[in-house]
Amino acid sequence: MSVLIDNTDLTLRLAGHFREAEALLASGSPELMNLPRKKAFQDFIAQGIPTRKSENYKYTNLQPAFAREYHFLHQRPKIDFKPGEIFRCDVPQLDTHLVILLNGWYYEENSPLAGLPDGVFLGSLEEAARKYPELVAQHYGSLAETVADPLVALNTALARDGYFLYVPKNVRIDKPIQVINLLLADSDAYVTQRNLVVAEPGAEVKLILCDHTLNLNNYLNNSVTEILIDENASVDYYTIQNQHNQSASVNSVYIRQMENSHVTTNTISLHGGLIRNNLKVIIDGENSEANVYGMTFLDRKQHVDNFTQIVHAKPHCQSNQLYKNVLDEESSGAFTGQIYVMRDAQKINAYQRNNNLLLTDKALMQTKPQLIIEADDVKCSHGATIGQIDEEALFYLRARGIEEKQARLMLMNAFAYEVIRQVKVEPLRDRINELIEKRLRGEISRCHECAYHCNC
Amino acid sequence: MLSIKNLCVSIEGKEILNGINLEINPGEVHAIMGPNGSGKSTLANVLAGKEEYEITDGEIYYLGENLLELSPEDRARKGIFLSFQYPVEIPGVPMINFLKTAVNEHRKFKGEKPLTAGEFLKLMREKKQLVEMDTELTNRSVNEGFSGGEKKKNEIFQMALLQPRLAILDETDSGLDIDALKTVAHGVNALRSPENSTIVVTHYQRLLDYIVPDHVHVLYKGRIVKSAGKELAFELEEKGYDWIKKENED
Ligand SMILES: Nc1ncnc2c1ncn2[C@@H]1O[C@H](COP(=O)(O)OP(=O)(O)OP(=O)(O)O)[C@@H](O)[C@H]1O
Numbered sequence: 001m002s003v004l005i006d007n008t009d010l011t012l013r014l015a016g017h018f019r020e021a022e023a024l025l026a027s028g029s030p031e032l033m034n035l036p037r038k039k040a041f042q043d044f045i046a047q048g049i050p051t052r053k054s055e056n057y058k059y060t061n062l063q064p065a066f067a068r069e070y071h072f073l074h075q076r077p078k079i080d081f082k083p084g085e086i087f088r089c090d091v092p093q094l095d096t097h098l099v100i101l102l103n104g105w106y107y108e109e110n111s112p113l114a115g116l117p118d119g120v121f122l123g124s125l126e127e128a129a130r131k132y133p134e135l136v137a138q139h140y141g142s143l144a145e146t147v148a149d150p151l152v153a154l155n156t157a158l159a160r161d162g163y164f165l166y167v168p169k170n171v172r173i174d175k176p177i178q179v180i181n182l183l184l185a186d187s188d189a190y191v192t193q194r195n196l197v198v199a200e201p202g203a204e205v206k207l208i209l210c211d212h213t214l215n216l217n218n219y220l221n222n223s224v225t226e227i228l229i230d231e232n233a234s235v236d237y238y239t240i241q242n243q244h245n246q247s248a249s250v251n252s253v254y255i256r257q258m259e260n261s262h263v264t265t266n267t268i269s270l271h272g273g274l275i276r277n278n279l280k281v282i283i284d285g286e287n288s289e290a291n292v293y294g295m296t297f298l299d300r301k302q303h304v305d306n307f308t309q310i311v312h313a314k315p316h317c318q319s320n321q322l323y324k325n326v327l328d329e330e331s332s333g334a335f336t337g338q339i340y341v342m343r344d345a346q347k348i349n350a351y352q353r354n355n356n357l358l359l360t361d362k363a364l365m366q367t368k369p370q371l372i373i374e375a376d377d378v379k380c381s382h383g384a385t386i387g388q389i390d391e392e393a394l395f396y397l398r399a400r401g402i403e404e405k406q407a408r409l410m411l412m413n414a415f416a417y418e419v420i421r422q423v424k425v426e427p428l429r430d431r432i433n434e435l436i437e438k439r440l441r442g443e444i445s446r447c448h449e450c451a452y453h454c455n456c
Numbered sequence: 457m458l459s460i461k462n463l464c465v466s467i468e469g470k471e472i473l474n475g476i477n478l479e480i481n482p483g484e485v486h487a488i489m490g491p492n493g494s495g496k497s498t499l500a501n502v503l504a505g506k507e508e509y510e511i512t513d514g515e516i517y518y519l520g521e522n523l524l525e526l527s528p529e530d531r532a533r534k535g536i537f538l539s540f541q542y543p544v545e546i547p548g549v550p551m552i553n554f555l556k557t558a559v560n561e562h563r564k565f566k567g568e569k570p571l572t573a574g575e576f577l578k579l580m581r582e583k584k585q586l587v588e589m590d591t592e593l594t595n596r597s598v599n600e601g602f603s604g605g606e607k608k609k610n611e612i613f614q615m616a617l618l619q620p621r622l623a624i625l626d627e628t629d630s631g632l633d634i635d636a637l638k639t640v641a642h643g644v645n646a647l648r649s650p651e652n653s654t655i656v657v658t659h660y661q662r663l664l665d666y667i668v669p670d671h672v673h674v675l676y677k678g679r680i681v682k683s684a685g686k687e688l689a690f691e692l693e694e695k696g697y698d699w700i701k702k703e704n705e706d
């Protein structure tokens with residue numbers, strides 16, 4: 001049996017839904033989130049749900065995910081349990097300021113502000129938009145352009161909540177901030193999450209995002225995060241994706257950084273049915289550096305697509321992109337890495353590398369570098385490899401008495417090591433190594449304390 | 457201990473070994489010499505279980521067992537150790553993890569308890585001294601950035617940790633300076649016992665001053681064309697291989 005999915009129908013179905021929900025969305029939301037809704041929705045309709053013909057989505061088919069029926073969670077969920085009780089991320093020695101979001105909503109009983117330096121805000125975006133309307137309005141939607149991506153448009157049209165982090169001038173937050181995104185609904189659910197991070201001049205913060213599903217319902221998660229990094233500021237942004245194989249997730253992260261700033265992102269995808277990670281970094285100040293890393297493990301019929309854009313708008317900057325994939329069984333992966341060096345951005349070093357390990361004949365990897373260089377004094381390199389396990393290395397390990405299966409694990413871990421060592425929070429790095437080890441052994445790699453031991 | 461009969465091996469349809477016969481008894485040291493490309497490393501790799509070779513004929517028995525039926529890891533755990541001519545670099549696999557896993561897999565096979573971290577470090581310290589291995593090297597990934605000589609030393613270091621019954625040293629002397637050569641030879645000799653045997657593949661008689669062979673064989677075009685005592689090594693050193701080649705012209 002085959003079901004013909006018509007893209008226009010799906011888009012229209014969402015249009016109908018939007019009209020029904022518009023009043024509800026508007027009534028509960030702060031003004032500044034309502035303002036862009038209508039235009040955002042028009043932008044979504046104009047672009048439609050991407051098809052393989054859409055240049056930026058040609059390796060990822062979102063239509064089957066959109067074709068399912070979902071409940072939309074437009075209102076803050078009423079819950080009769082404490083998320084913190086059914087889910088504790090049990091990372092030994094990982095001392096963090098921890099907050100939980102449930103289905104895209106900031107959980108009210110989080111109380112992270114206690115240990116944070118004065119002036120820092122970490123909380124609900126909806127709440128922040130009411131409390132600090134000028135601050136939020138100044139940045140909300142400033143990077144995530146609704147005309148450029150239909151999913152960003154849809155997110156902006158439906159956005160109700162997410163987290164907001166504000167780090168004032170010259171404030172350093174030593175302990176990492178950990179945001180746990182839980183998906184747990186009674187039925188199949190469409191989830192929208194909208195986040196905003198503002199790091200003022202000289203601010204320093206490390207963020208750890210953990211994406212989890214807590215039951216086996218189908219989820220379609222569409223989140224957008226805007227991160228503004230002012231001069232001399234530094235932001236580390238680690239994402240660990242660990243959702244089940246029936247979930248689909250589109251995460252769009254937009255970063256703009258100013259003079260003398262640093263950003264490091266590291267996206268580690270351990271599990272998920274379909275994951276699309278959009279990442280755009282605009283380096284808009286001199287002497288700045290962006291390091292963008294990703295490590296993905298895939299098996300069964302999973303699909304992960306990393307789509308990155310680095311825009312060099314100012315001279316004397318450096319960017320590094322390193323993405324690696326291990327693909328097993330019938331999984332598929334994609335990497336598109338754009339480097340755009342604008343005309344006046346001289347003395348730029350921009351590096352990009354994508355290495356892939358295919359463990360079966362059926363696994364598929366598509367990789368595409370895109371370089372647009374308008375300046376003339378630029379050092380730019382890119383490279384992609386798709387290969388198998390190094391047989392010489394495998395034999396060396398086996399010749400020392402190490403079981404073939406174990407030897408393969410060691411080599412896969414070694415492959416990932418180049419990316420994982422870039423995680424600068426040591427306990428987190430150890431934990432990730434542990435999760436990878438379990439992931440590669442075929443054990444479920446979720447945190448031990450998860451009360452839902454779902455077999456997915 | 458090891459009995460090779462009429463071993464014929466080819467790779468990609470090309471015959472490399474054609475009819476090797478070799479008997480090695482416990483406690484013996486056999487040197488294998490021969491011109492470049494004659495098949496010495498091929499023989500060593502086949503003994504260790506490298507899979508890309510096709511065994512077209514013959515048999516190998518090791519401690520009474522059909523060696524060709526064993527996986528490389530089982531051969532290793534049953535006491536075969538190959539010191540590689542070209543040890544491979546494996547970035548991302550830390551030396552310590554690798555060594556500890558290897559040692560404990562050997563122990564598990566023998567029904568022994570795995571070493572604790574402390575016990576393992578102690579063992580490692582002891583063996584490092586034996587081959588004068590630089591501590592900094594064991595903090596790296598396997599062979600990563602090691603110099604040619606350091607790689608060879610590392611092979612003997614692993615051998616000292618794993619205590620094999622049959623060690624096969626494929627040109628372990630090449631690339632070693634004179635002091636390192638003595639140290640490595642010392643490491644090899646420390647392991648010698650009436651039960652253990654060694655196959656030394658080398659181009660130079662010099663190594664055989666330190667690791668004294670009971671038998672010397674010349675491998676040429678995939679066959680052992682001459683076998684004698686250690687005096688053969690001196691003769692080869694002096695005269696080269698031309699006379700051997702002449703003797704074996706069809
Ligand atoms: N994978 C391979 N594919 C094709 N030919 C091979 C392969 N491995 C070995 N050979 C060939 O087999 C022959 C024997 O090689 P081998 O490495 O055993 O020689 P060797 O005696 O160890 O030489 P050397 O003294 O230079 O180390 C050579 O001609 C070599 O080119």
Ligand SMILES: [Mg+2]
Binds near residue numbers: 496497498541626
């Ligand atoms: Mg050789």
